Structure formats: C-alpha cells, structure tokens
Amino acid sequence: MALLGNTSFWFFFFMIGFVATIEIIEDLGAQWLESHLHRQIKTVWLVISYIVAILLMIKMLRLFGTTYTWTANALRNGALLFSTTKICDRRAYRYFLVLVFLTFYPYWHLSLLVALGLAATLVILLLINQFQEWVVHSDFRAIVVLIAASIAFWLFDMWAYDYPLGETLLITLGFIVIMLLAHLYARMLVYRKRQTHELLYDTQHDSLTGAYSVGKFNNDFTRFRTLNAKGGAPAIHLIMMDIDHFKHVNDTYGHLVGNQVLKAFSTNCHDFLEKVEFPCSLYRTGGEEFSIIVNGASDKQVNQLAEDYRQWLKRLAVRTTAGMIHVTISAGITRMQAVDVQNDQVIGRADSNLYAAKRAGRDTVMMD
Numbered sequence: 001m002a003l004l005g006n007t008s009f010w011f012f013f014f015m016i017g018f019v020a021t022i023e024i025i026e027d028l029g030a031q032w033l034e035s036h037l038h039r040q041i042k043t044v045w046l047v048i049s050y051i052v053a054i055l056l057m058i059k060m061l062r063l064f065g066t067t068y069t070w071t072a073n074a075l076r077n078g079a080l081l082f083s084t085t086k087i088c089d090r091r092a093y094r095y096f097l098v099l100v101f102l103t104f105y106p107y108w109h110l111s112l113l114v115a116l117g118l119a120a121t122l123v124i125l126l127l128i129n130q131f132q133e134w135v136v137h138s139d140f141r142a143i144v145v146l147i148a149a150s151i152a153f154w155l156f157d158m159w160a161y162d163y164p165l166g167e168t169l170l171i172t173l174g175f176i177v178i179m180l181l182a183h184l185y186a187r188m189l190v191y192r193k194r195q196t197h198e199l200l201y202d203t204q205h206d207s208l209t210g211a212y213s214v215g216k217f218n219n220d221f222t223r224f225r226t227l228n229a230k231g232g233a234p235a236i237h238l239i240m241m242d243i244d245h246f247k248h249v250n251d252t253y254g255h256l257v258g259n260q261v262l263k264a265f266s267t268n269c270h271d272f273l274e275k276v277e278f279p280c281s282l283y284r285t286g287g288e289e290f291s292i293i294v295n296g297a298s299d300k301q302v303n304q305l306a307e308d309y310r311q312w313l314k315r316l317a318v319r320t321t322a323g324m325i326h327v328t329i330s331a332g333i334t335r336m337q338a339v340d341v342q343n344d345q346v347i348g349r350a351d352s353n354l355y356a357a358k359r360a361g362r363d364t365v366m367m368d
Contacts, residue, residue, distance in 0.1 A: 243328075
C-alpha cells in the first residue's frame with residue numbers, strides 16, 4: 001500500500017500539471033512565440049517538444065536515482081497515453097513516437113527483445129492516435145481503450161523491469177483511476193474555456209447581427225487613437241454607415257422584418273470586408289448605424305473601399321417575410337489625426353460627413 005500511495009500521490013499531481021500545461025501551450029504557445037520571438041511554429045510541435053522534454057527529465061531523475069522506477073514509469077506512461085488524443089497531426093505524431101523510442105536508450109542494456117516490446121507498445125499508441133476520432137466520440141470506447149492500453153503498458157513494464165505481478169496489478173488499478181480523473185479534468189478545462197469564449201463573444205458582439213458591439217468599438221477606437229497620438233499606429237480611418245430609409249422599413253413591415261434586414265446587411269458587409277487587403281473591423285454602433293475601422297490604408301484606398309461596397313450592396317436582395325427588400329447606404333469617412341485627443345472628435349467628423357451624404361440624396365459616400 002505504501003508503494004501505491006507514494007506512486008499515486010506523485011502521479012496525480014503530475015497529471016494535473018501536465019494536462020493544464022498542454023492546454024496552455026495549445027491556447028497561447030504559438031501566439032507567445034510569434035509575439036516575442038517573431039517566429040511562427042505550429043502548436044503541435046510545441047506540444048511534442050514539451051512532452052519529449054518531460055520524458056527526458058523523467059529519464060534524468062532515474063539516472064540520478066531520485067525517483068523509483070514505479071513512479072517514473074507512471075509519469076511516462078501517463079504522458080504518453082494522454083498525448084494519443086491530443087496530437088491530431090498524424091505525421092507529427094509518428095515523428096513524436098520515434099523521438100519517444102530514442103529517449104529509452106540504451107534499451108535495458110541493449111536488450112533487443114525488450115526494445116521490440118517497447119516498439120510494440122508504441123504501435124498501440126500509434127493505432128489509438130490513428131483512430132482517435134472514433135475513440136473520443138464515445139465515452140465508453142474512450143474508457144475501454146484507456147483501460148486496455150494502460151494494462152498493456154504495465155504488463156510490458158512488469159516484464160521489462162521484472163516487477164511482481166501483485167504490485168503491478170495494484171499500481172495499474174491506481175494508474176487507471178488517476179488517468180480517468182486526468183481526462184475528466186481535461187474536459188473541465190475545455191468546458192471552462194468554451195464558456196469563457198462564449199462569454200467573451202457575447203460581450204464583444206452584437207447579439208442580433210453578429211457584428212462587433214458598440215462597447216468593443218469604444219475600446220478598440222480608444223486604443224487606436226492612443227497609438228495614433230504616439231505615432232505607434234499606421235493610418236486609421238473611420239467609416240460610419242447608415243442604412244437608407246430603414247425607419248420606413250420598420251414602419252411599413254415591422255421590426256421583425258427590420259431585424260432580418262439588419263442581419264442580412266451585417267453578413268453581406270462582413271463577407272465583403274473579408275476580401276479587403278488591409279485590416280477592417282465591422283461594428284454595430286446604433287440601430288441601423290454601422291461603423292468600420294480601417295487600419296493601414298490611404299485616404300484614396302478607404303474612399304474606394306466605401307464606394308466599392310456601396311456598389312456591392314446593390315446586389316443584395318434581402319428575402320424577408322414581407323418579400324424582397326433592397327438596401328442602400330449613406331457613408332461618412334474621416335481619418336484619425338494626431339491632434340484628436342477624444343474619440344468624439346473623430347466620430348463627430350465622420351458623423352458630419354455621413355449626414356452630408358444623406359443631404360446629398362443618400363446612397364452616397366462623403367469624405368473629409
């Protein structure tokens with residue numbers, strides 16, 4: 001029981017940290033490297049590097065005699081089994097297994113038979129990885145595969161390290177329980193991440209149209225204005241757009257039809273902006289008012305962008321419960337200046353241009 005307690009204690013806390021670190025690497029690893037080292041590396045290779053580093057550290061612990069073989073094998077087996085369904089790149093996983101095989105050198109004093117046994121256990125991992133979608137699709141299948149693979153690994157360890165059968169069975173039972181808890185913990189982390197993402201999405205997006213919300217507009221615009229004042233941002237332009245005669249749509253067909261028009265317009269504009277060569281973000285900043293922040297374009301390019309979209313929009317025929325409705329926009333454009341110390345200064349200029357477009361007969365673009 002002392003062996004089971006000691007091994008289980010270290011293995012449990014190892015797996016908690018291991019699972020959490022894998023999640024952090026998947027979420028932030030590639031982004032951190034790109035922002036700090038200016039290098040783009042696929043997340044899968046960061047995960048593989050981390051796991052291989054863990055395996056090498058476990059090997060060093062054994063070489064220095066600071067941990068029991070039972071504990072070392074539990075940590076190693078846990079890391080390998082957990083990785084089978086976390087690494088989705090099949091080609092990368094095959095390279096990973098080659099590296100894993102190399103970390104076991106000198107293979108129990110160059111025993112060919114034991115080395116072949118190790119290779120057989122790695123083939124089990126390869127098969128699980130190849131069919132991981134099938135495995136993880138069912139909780140029952142995932143549990144059965146985990147139990148079967150755990151038994152296979154510990155039977156190999158019993159043979160390779162000459163472990164007693166009784167102690168091996170006891171350790172295997174504790175190992176399986178902790179692995180099940182580790183997978184449950186991983187699911188909890190994924191669930192929390194999903195909930196956080198949904199909450200963040202809700203706070204940053206307009207619930208009706210899917211465009212960015214007015215709150216995010218204020219935050220983003222303040223950030224761009226601050227950078228612009230310090231000379232740390234390229235040219236920033238604001239395009240403010242109003243759907244022409246939208247009040248007439250609401251008054252004639254009702255608000256439900258009006259909502260259909262708003263959603264169709266937002267989708268149409270978003271699809272158009274995805275094809276633009278410079279960064280553009282769409283926000284709903286009022287009832288029928290939408291704004292676009294354009295980053296890094298010239299005055300001529302932004303004016304052409306607005307004109308192109310005005311023409312593009314003419315193709316849109318919104319299918320509603322009241323029939324087909326065509327939409328046009330009036331737009332006002334301004335460029336952010338270094339002397340702008342408040343958002344309202346920029347917004348005011350764009351708004352003035354917007355109303356100038358309306359006075360000019362609508363379906364028009366006006367710029368400073």
